[in-house]
Structure formats: C-alpha cells, structure tokens
Amino acid sequence: MKLPPDALGDRRARTRKPERRGARKISVEKTVLTQFTDFALSPAIQKALVQTGFVTPTPVQAQAIPPQLEGRDMLALAQTGTGKTAAFGLPLIEELAGRPGRRRPASARALILAPTRELAVQIDEDLRRFGKNLALKTVLVLGGMSRSNQVRALAQGVDVIVATPGRLIDLMDEGRARLDGLEVLILDEADRMLDMGFIRDIRKIAAVTPKTRRTALFSATMPAEIDTLAQELLREPVRVEIARSGESVQAIEQRVDFVQGGYKRQHMAKLLADPAMARVIVFARTKRGCDRVAKNLEIDGFRAEAIHGDKAQNARQRALDAFKRGHARVLVATDIAARGIDVEGVTHVVQFELPDEPESYTHRIGRTGRNGATGIAITLCDETERDKLAAVEKLIR
Numbered sequence: 001m002k003l004p005p006d007a008l009g010d011r012r013a014r015t016r017k018p019e020r021r022g023a024r025k026i027s028v029e030k031t032v033l034t035q036f037t038d039f040a041l042s043p044a045i046q047k048a049l050v051q052t053g054f055v056t057p058t059p060v061q062a063q064a065i066p067p068q069l070e071g072r073d074m075l076a077l078a079q080t081g082t083g084k085t086a087a088f089g090l091p092l093i094e095e096l097a098g099r100p101g102r103r104r105p106a107s108a109r110a111l112i113l114a115p116t117r118e119l120a121v122q123i124d125e126d127l128r129r130f131g132k133n134l135a136l137k138t139v140l141v142l143g144g145m146s147r148s149n150q151v152r153a154l155a156q157g158v159d160v161i162v163a164t165p166g167r168l169i170d171l172m173d174e175g176r177a178r179l180d181g182l183e184v185l186i187l188d189e190a191d192r193m194l195d196m197g198f199i200r201d202i203r204k205i206a207a208v209t210p211k212t213r214r215t216a217l218f219s220a221t222m223p224a225e226i227d228t229l230a231q232e233l234l235r236e237p238v239r240v241e242i243a244r245s246g247e248s249v250q251a252i253e254q255r256v257d258f259v260q261g262g263y264k265r266q267h268m269a270k271l272l273a274d275p276a277m278a279r280v281i282v283f284a285r286t287k288r289g290c291d292r293v294a295k296n297l298e299i300d301g302f303r304a305e306a307i308h309g310d311k312a313q314n315a316r317q318r319a320l321d322a323f324k325r326g327h328a329r330v331l332v333a334t335d336i337a338a339r340g341i342d343v344e345g346v347t348h349v350v351q352f353e354l355p356d357e358p359e360s361y362t363h364r365i366g367r368t369g370r371n372g373a374t375g376i377a378i379t380l381c382d383e384t385e386r387d388k389l390a391a392v393e394k395l396i397r
Contacts, residue, residue, distance in 0.1 A: 034062070040069050041094055044133040049090075052129050058083035063240045064216075065091055073237035074216035075230050080189075080363060081342075081370035082242055085126045088112075088186050088216050093131045095184060095214070096159055106154055106176055108139075108161040110184040111209075113202065115192040115336075117142045117164060117313055118320065122342050123188065124162045136160065141177070143167045144313030151176050165193070165201035172208070182209040185233070190219040190226050195357070196336065199225060206233055221359060252369035254377045256389065261382045264352060268293075269300045271378065272330070277348045279323075281341070281367045282332045285353040293352055294332040304330040307338075335360045341367060351379040354388040358395045 036049050036057055049055075057065070060078040068074050068091035078084055092110055114120040124140050131138075139153040141163035150167075154177050161168070161177070171177040185206060187193070193202060215233050219226055230237070259267045271277060282297075284290040287308040294306035305319035305328040323331040324343050333341070335355060346368040355361055368375025381389050 039065055039090070041090060042097055044097070045090065045094060045130060048130055048132050051132070054086070057086075060084060060240065060242045061087045061090075063242070064088070064238075067238040067240075068092075068214070068216060069094060071095075071214060073214060073234040074218075074240065075234055075237040076216070076218045076240045076242070077220070077222055078218065078240070078242040079220050080366040084188065084218050085123055085342075086130070088188070088218060089123070089127050089130055092160070092184055092186065093127065093134065093136060096136065097131075097134050099183075104157045104178075104181060106157070107178045107181045108154075108158050109182065110160045110186070111168075111179060111182055111205075112160065112162045112186040112188060113165055113168075113193070113198075113205070114162065114188045115164065115196050115198065117144060118307075118316065118338075118341055119189065120162050120164055121317070127160060127162070138162060141168050141171060142313065144316075165198045165205065169201055169204060172205070179205065179209045182213050185209055185213050185215045187215075187217045187219075187233075190217050190229065191221045191223060191359075192336075192363075194223065194225050199229060202229065203232070220363065251373065252365050252375045252377050254365065254379075256379045256381050259380050259382050261384065264380050264382065265293075265296050265300070267380060268297070268350065268352065269302070271350065272297075272300075272302050278329070279326070279343070279346050280330045280348045280350060281338065281343075281346055282330055282350045282352050283338065283355070283364050284332060284334060285355065287334060289353060290332050290334050294330075297330055297332070302330055303328045304332055306332045308334040309336055335363065338364070338367065342370075343367075344370075345373075346370070347375060349375065349377045351377070354379065354381060354385045354392065356388070358388070358391040361392045361395065 034056065036054050037046065060076060060082045064074055064076050064087040068088065074088070076087065096109055112123055114123060120140060120142055124138055127138055137158045138160040139150060139158045141150050141161055143164065143166055151171070154171065168177060187202065193199065215235070217230050217234060257267060272280070282293060284293050287310050290306050290308045294304045297304035305322050307316045307319050319331070320341065322328040349365050349368045351364060355364065365377035368377060379389070
C-alpha cells in the first residue's frame with residue numbers, strides 16, 4: 001500500500017508465527033488507557049481521530065485495541081452502541097499501514113464480514129474516516145449495489161473488503177475475489193450472522209484464507225455455535241467481555257405500555273405528540289408490518305421512513321439518510337434491516353411489536369443510549385404478546 005511520506009513515523013512491521021488452533025487458553029485483558037493518544041497508533045491515524053472528534057475510548061476500545069496492535073487474535077463480547085467498529089477498525093488500519101504491501105489483482109489484504117448491508121456500509125464509512133490520511137483502498141461487496149463497480153475495484157486489488165457473505169461467495173466462485181493473500185479476517189456481529197444462516201458461508205470463506213492470518217470475532221452474545229466457530233477460527237485469542245449476553249444498556253430507561261389490541265396506532269400517535277420524542281426508531285416484526293406502520297404514521301401527520309429487506313439498497317439508503325438529516329422524525333425498521341444503523345441522537349426506541357426472539361430486544365433498544373448518551377425504550381404490548389414480554393423479562397432480569 002502506498003502511503004504519504006512520514007505518515008507512519010518509525011514503526012516496525014509485525015510478524016506472526018503460525019500456531020496450532022484447537023485447545024487454547026483464553027485470557028481477559030485489562031487496561032488503564034484513557035485517551036486515544038495512549039494507543040500505539042501512527043501520527044496519521046491519531047490526526048484522523050482528532051479530526052473526527054475521538055478523544056476518549058469506550059471500554060471495548062480500551063480493552064480490545066492494544067492486544068490487536070500486538071498481533072493477537074481477538075474474541076470480543078460487546079453489545080451494539082459500544083464502539084465496536086473502532087475497536088477492530090483502528091488496529092486493522094494500523095496493521096496494514098505499518099506493513100505496506102503491494103495490492104494484487106482480485107485480492108485483498110483484509111476482509112470484514114457483516115450480516116447486513118447497512119452495517120457493512122457503516123463499517124466502510126468509519127474505516128474511511130479513520131484512514132482518511134492514508135492511501136487506504138476499501139471496497140464494499142454487497143448485494144443490491146452495482147456489481148460492475150465491485151468487480152472493477154477488486155480487479156485492481158484492494159486493501160480491505162467489507163462484505164456480506166452472499167455476494168462475496170458469488171464473486172469468489174467466479175474467480176473475481178481471491179483471499180489467498182489475506183492478512184486479517186474480522187467477523188462483526190457473529191451472532192446475527194448465525195441467526196441469518198451465514199455460518200456455513202463463513203466457514204467456506206475462512207477455509208480459503210491463510211492459516212497465518214490474524215482473526216477477530218465480535219459478537220453481542222455467545223451461543224454454542226459461535227463458541228465452536230471461535231475455536232475453529234481463532235488462535236490463542238484474547239477475550240474481552242464488555243456486556244454479557246442478556247444485559248441491556250444501563251443508560252436506557254425502559255418501560256412497557258400495555259395497549260388493547262387494535263389501539264397501538266392511536267397510542268403511537270399520542271406518544272409522538274410529545275416533542276421530546278425528537279428522533280425515534282420504531283420496530284415492527286415483519287416487512288409488511290413495517291410498511292403499514294410507516295404509512296399510518298404519515299397519515300397521522302408524522303414524517304416517517306421505512307426500511308426492510310425487500311426494499312432496494314438505494315431506497316434503504318435514501319430512507320436512512322432522510323432520518324439522519326432530520327427530514328424524517330421516525331424510522332420504522334425490521335430487526336435485520338436495523339442492524340448496523342448508527343445514528344447520533346436517537347432519543348427513543350419504540351417496539352410497536354415485540355420480537356419473536358427475546359435476544360432481539362437488547363439489539364433493538366441499543367439503537368438509543370449510545371456513546372454515553374441516555375435514551376428511552378418503550379414497548380407496546382397487547383394481550384397477545386404477554387408470552388413474548390415474559391421471555392424478554394426473563395432474559396434481562
């Protein structure tokens with residue numbers, strides 16, 4: 001990778017020796033680093049952090065960044081909204097910049113896998129911010145976006161691929177994406193990829209990467225299947241656990257409004273009459289329900305956008321942009337579509353319908369109360385949803 005002169009200062013390349021995967025000791029790292037300037041990051045990256053307003057690392061960043069800078073594999077358990085992207089993105093950029101290499105056609109030096117398009121787009125945006133002072137070349141490999149642009153970028157060789165598993169495997173099968181020179185593999189929101197049926201794809205992708213790669217796996221929860229995957233892919237990883245499975249974000253006030261069946265729409269309108277609900281994400285259980293709620297909100301006089309898997313990528317991005325810029329006060333989403341949404345200043349999350357899987361509750365409410373801010377999560381529950389509510393209460397108790 002070609003870099004500006006003196007961008008890195010005096011920084012030595014790190015090398016890794018192949019080690020046996022299998023039985024391993026998992027350690028939990030503690031650190032007292034309280035400022036990003038405490039990290040062994042190059043001047044170019046430190047400058048980018050200052051330019052983007054990063055001063056104090058979150059707990060997951062403080063604990064996960066130093067071991068990765070030392071070349072260690074990482075297993076991190078952290079909820080959404082805890083700063084995970086910087087926790088793996090900053091060490092990745094530092095590693096690539098500190099060990100410059102020539103880009104090879106159809107190849108990449110690093111791969112980040114995410115479960116949804118929205119999350120992949122957010123990761124790519126953050127990487128570009130962190131690496132803005134370096135000649136870092138990234139490409140998004142996603143369904144619903146221009147295939148020809150992705151193929152063209154890959155043909156020239158890139159530093160980082162940010163991808164969802166399906167489109168990447170398509171391009172691998174066609175010989176348009178090669179991973180035999182991969183140096184770093186990162187899996188973000190691994191538990192959600194399990195929920196979406198991507199584990200077989202992940203194994204197929206990892207199988208064609210070098211055994212000497214560095215690997216990081218980030219997940220909000222650790223079901224047995226993800227634990228098994230971690231043992232297969234990680235080499236003597238450092239384990240960092242910020243929030244155990246089932247714990248909700250402490251900065252979020254949570255409440256349940258019991259509503260009679262058929263009256264949720266009226267109750268929603270009553271809630272939104274409060275100007276304190278300035279930026280709201282509403283969750284519906286199905287795609288059809290998502291569209292219905294958004295349409296009814298518009299009829300009731302509240303500017304709303306909807307995002308779900310049946311919408312084209314450009315339509316989803318337009319809806320998200322309208323919400324981010326304040327043109328829409330309410331964003332209505334399904335669980336899968338909402339993964340990766342990172343919008344500052346979300347004041348409220350409303351669960352118009354309770355999720356089928358209680359674990360989704362913590363993912364939903366994590367859209368507010370982010371980065372030290374406070375938030376309010378309101379659940380609308382009718383008589384048909386009492387069992388779902390009981391399952392959530394059992395999980396978070």
